[in-house]
Amino acid sequence: MAELRRDPLGGRWVIVYTDQPTLPQDFEKESHVFKQMACPFCPGNESITPAEIEVIRAPGSKPNSPGWQVRVVQNKFPALQIEGDLDRRGIGIYDVSRGIGAHEVIIQSPDHKKEIADSSDEEVMNILSMYCRRSTDLANDKRFKYVLIFKNYGPSAGASLEHPHTQLIALPMIPKNVLEEIEGARDYFNYKDRCIFCDIVRQEIHEKERVIAENKYYLAICPYVSRFPFEVWIMPKKHNGYFCHISKEELPELAKILKEALQRLKVVLSDPAYNYIIHTSPVNTPEPEEGYHWHFEIMPKLTRVAGFEWGTGFYIVSTPPELAAKYLREAKI
């Protein structure tokens, strides 16, 4: 069981592995290749992973055996554990609770090499609809306040396995970065009576120079205040606070624009490592936030975060988003 500790200064929470700590000799020198081993996510190796929680599979095929398209299992080395109570308490001036939460892996494809950029629209729809199903299911657990979907692609983006997968963590508190976005959006809403994301969508469509792709329901841009070179956000054009509220009509369009954004990044940056996350509204809150709007944040890993960024929270972006958008928009895919 891990511990959740709260920073009394900034209110940041940290997950501390108290039971199975990493020792000094366990840290590997940074490596940029994956270890050679039997892939636990490939068809035929289902018994290596925990049992499947939810799955899209061929009619007649058996659970935890081949025949699936998208498969969800508990993370074998979960950062947080599903069973138990939070037990929040103080230790002198510090705050701590037990490490309760869910940590799942969404195996995106039976194909060891087929990432989203290489998948059919229907395959991407299956992945996204599984994101929705798991988010909805975990939101039914009243202990959870937030469900984060995130993907690490490539070793330098923190991926430890090559097989295409996404992760999901359900948390018993609203994380700091989300809270900051929500509070910023709330301040704006209180002042203007409009959603700041809706205003961003409107301004970006009008100015065009940071737009990468657009369809009936979604907009992909390099945000004006990118933190990383070639950062890409995908936002619904119509106001919607919850990722898992996307409609059947919207889903194919979302699959298309996500795939297109990742294809463009792949072409322009020679298959870069990246992280993406879905920021959506917290769950199990008394009232929904009127001024918050879900979105994808895609962050290619091209530069290193160093002392200045850690010390300030400032970021140095060496490629202006207007130029990055031009490259991405004009790439041949």
Added chain:
Amino acid sequence: MAELRRDPLGGRWVIVYTDQPTLPQDFEKESHVFKQMACPFCPGNESITPAEIEVIRAPGSKPNSPGWQVRVVQNKFPALQIEGDLDRRGIGIYDVSRGIGAHEVIIQSPDHKKEIADSSDEEVMNILSMYCRRSTDLANDKRFKYVLIFKNYGPSAGASLEHPHTQLIALPMIPKNVLEEIEGARDYFNYKDRCIFCDIVRQEIHEKERVIAENKYYLAICPYVSRFPFEVWIMPKKHNGYFCHISKEELPELAKILKEALQRLKVVLSDPAYNYIIHTSPVNTPEPEEGYHWHFEIMPKLTRVAGFEWGTGFYIVSTPPELAAKYLREAKI
């Protein structure tokens, strides 16, 4: 000239290189060795760097020639420029200003290989007193609100040159991460009428298990809410908001404990890459913050920050600080 852009959501500022952008082909695949080239920081190569701003050198030796111990020059590729006005303005819903600030390099030693862990106490004192002198000098420029001293050691911590050096950036606004610490400390001070850092020092000395080193004036600990495995903070035991207010009596003790902390990290983690920063009070503010307390934050680079951390602001720390402190305390140096 770079641009400073403000995120309308979280209030984060970003420095965007609009004039000399990095193009897609310029991003190197991550490398963990330094390029082979003539070192611009070695004695004899003074003409390759901008002229020295301040220096500790042997009596009779000439400016911008060998004979120095610590040498400060403008960064040859500054993130911010010293000349001009901020010119803050809006662009639709966004905020922007010109990229005004100072960006200096403190060359720590004439010896290409002599890092702090390998230096004499007197050499470390010279480096620290130069940090103080530059901080004090830049605080005289009323346009600046914050002076950040930071060090990147090793390529995976973002260093691009091997020769021992530290950087300094003076900023026209208080950076978000500092502001969060200040606001947290202020809330605590308003509630308790005590400095939270003084309370942390008291609790850590009492509990002992996270202490690495202690002397008359300073305490080195692995903080209870470490964000990174083997993170180390050094704090003055006596309340002091400003790093550059350290006394002549305190300076040798600070040099000793900083050197010791870095030696212990070097031994336990086999010379890891690291970043350190000095968090101190903002400058040119109407009133000093009563509840803020300067400190060093040393962050070894042992793990990768990935999607979960970017999405939440949570950190996963696989080595509990109590265990890290035990290793560091017991290391033979």
